[in-house]
Amino acid sequence: MTLDLLHDLLRPGRSSAGGALAANPQPDVAAQLTARLQARTAQIGIIGLGYVGLPLAAACGRSGFAVTGFDIDPVKVDGLNAGRSHIDALPSSELQRLLDAGRFAATDDFRRLRDCDVIVICVPTPLSHHREPDLRYVVTTAATIADSLRLGQLVVLESTTYPGTTEEVVKPLLQTTGLISGADFFLAFSPEREDPGATQFSTTTIPKVVGGDGDVAGGLAEHFYSLVVERIVRVNSLKIAEASKVTENIFRAVNIALVNELKIIYDAMGVDVWDVIDAAATKPFGFMPFYPGPGLGGHCIPIDPFYLTWKSKEFGINTKFIELAGEINASMPGYVLARLERELDRRLGLSLSRARLLVIGLAYKKNVSDIRESPALAILATLLQRGCPAAYHDPHVPEIPRTREHATLEGQKSVPLEERYDAILIVTDHDAVDYTRLAALAPLVVDTRNAMARRHLIADHIVKT
Template sequence: MTTPLHEPAPASRALLSSIETRTSHIGVIGLGYVGLPLAMTVARSGFPVTGFDIDPAKMIAIEAGRSYIEAVSDEVLAAETAAGRFRATTDFGKLADCDIIVICVPTPLTRHRDPDLSFIVKTCEAIAATLRAGQLIVLESTTYPGTTNEVVRPILERTGLVSGRDFFLGFSPEREDPGNRDFKTSSIPKVVAGDGADASELVIAFYAAAVEKVVPVSSTATAEAVKLTENIFRAVNIALVNELKVVYEAMGIDIWEVIDAAKTKPFGYMPFYPGPGLGGHCIPIDPFYLTWKSREYELPTRFIELAGEINSSMPRHVVSRLAEALDIKCGKALSRSKILVIGLAYKKNVPDIRESPSLKLIELIEERGGSASYHDPFVPEIPKTREYLALKGRRSVLLDAETVRAFDAVLISTDHDDVDYTGLAQWSPLIVDTRNVFSRRDIAGDSIVKA
């Protein structure tokens, strides 16, 4: 008689059966840009889902059938709620009712660019308070390799329950791209890994029931490294074209024209584009999680750190170009100028201002004595942020001829589609374009300067 290579734990078999029949109760902790779309995707695949968040405002919006995330329509939210497949709560005691719990909480950096895992730690402590045998816990928050086993697992095992025997642990990096309408949560391939054979089987089965393609890897640390690698790749290449922009600018060469020509090569080249700096919840932050972890192994991460320095320097470069253009074209110092910044969000056609370089641009302009206002069709008012408290409450100004003519210059930071660029070219005496938006729209004018 052949002995099986692995005998699944009884708790694993029971959970696997409930996944297959869509009777597992799913809990999603953190109903933001990652958690709410995931909750809707899982609910639409037939599972009952409870969303958890500490923000009462989100509960009010959900109860009213009003989505605060672009990727989730009001109609989808209302439909899943009305069907009884989705509900939301601030009561973390109800985690005891969930068979599978997915963690989608923020992982920011400290002021010293060290990982801030406080949200993960507090969430795991909340889960541990009601942890029971047979539950699957999956971390989706971006973090350094080893977090699942070195941080999450010990907190949960303080209960006396053991990962792989009593409960099961997995990691699956989020891959949301706000504003990208070509992909949705269910159509983006899902990298998954489990802590042991049973956990791997469970996490594969769970995500396979909700998304089109699952990509298993050998360990949770590998899955954590996948997410970092994806964003480090982007950060380093964006830093490269930002550096090339500065060099070519000094030579009188247009970096945008160079990139457009280079991308006609059908092999060996992938276009990346410069900008006023990096924004969003991933690219400015994630690379430093690996930089921090690498110190444990006494290994330098020169490319990553240099890319961070270059990208962080871009707002100052843009403001210097703005000051130079004001002096040359308008005969006016930045310290005596009123500047209109177009776009507060970190990328076009979304309301997300996390780590947005526009906030830094406004701060730098005002540090040099200038006055800055902004227009953004997606961000009517600047909310409270950790680093830019002085900007809280400022409101987006109207974009019309009378308003624009009251400013000495317009600075294009984010190239939203819903902006009258033709009007801007007619109304403003100086436009500093960091996104090449006027060339892309074939709008010419002596007032336009690229930066």
């Protein structure tokens, strides 16, 4: 976490053009903002045009608001203004309609934040190399907003973080202007709940949790989101809203760790964990199915639990259960590779370094192009480091972009399902893959997702793990 930067930004004497207005606040600023929201004349600003910010910008635009999207990447900004979407959730055709209607425009000029009535922060919250919260994007974004903060603006943080971030980090930065939260501007937290690739949910149909810094801020945030999202869940504080999101992701991380451990146990017993889960899921109460895999991916589940474990140390509490789940999930790529190595030796008499291997699926989940924190990257990188001539096939990821953890993979391209291999490792089970053809391309198929059995492709050379 960039606490030094935060302390520097909060140093005595820091001010902004907005500070001169704080001595004479206007009592009707909340009413004025409410009226502009109701009339759809409020200008909406979305900071961060990724998997969270861009779908939200589109939802606001479809609801009748004019939206300005802010991003530090000029290439992304130019592409969006030219009608080219970079995420699956917003087709380029829909983006173009929003542009043509004057409902969306992207910019890297953050001075235009002053023109916005509502500012929503949708920036990344990664972990440092020491697995501590890295709030640099939140801190710098809040400081940038402070540079142009004015009376009557509503600022909402959506980035997932530990309870207390909005009040302890964002609020002090905004108040360096001299403007007061709850009187001159309004502050809220509303956690994102995007599910990339899910067709049954969208930004507007997923219930939206909202908590404000005071009743007025909470009411304004609730009113804003109610004009965009079908159902609003108002909670009593910023911390409750922040904690709800962390809890959701910890719930998933812990349960996935449980079934991953059960997979290892049942595999040793010769029991198919997938059949076990299917049988248990027939119970109509008291059980919710979770499924094992080669490791966790995406920006949320592998990261967010550690925000709470870090914050809990401030209170002298060790989160043993959460950290153990993280250890189990982080160990799964190694378990998969060990099983692959064992099957190669047992069935084909080959070592990893001598086997031609094809990895199926690079994205972290099926039917999306999102590779953030994907276990497939770690698996592919390890294979190459060990001298294995490995390639990958992913219809959604034609080429590997630069990533922070696996820069050496940049530029590697997806190969077609044409050549034969010694072994195929299914890491991500995209529906667009031809699994029947895949089964014929190698004498060994190691399936970490139960993809072959779900398609009734069962043979002696197909191994579930």
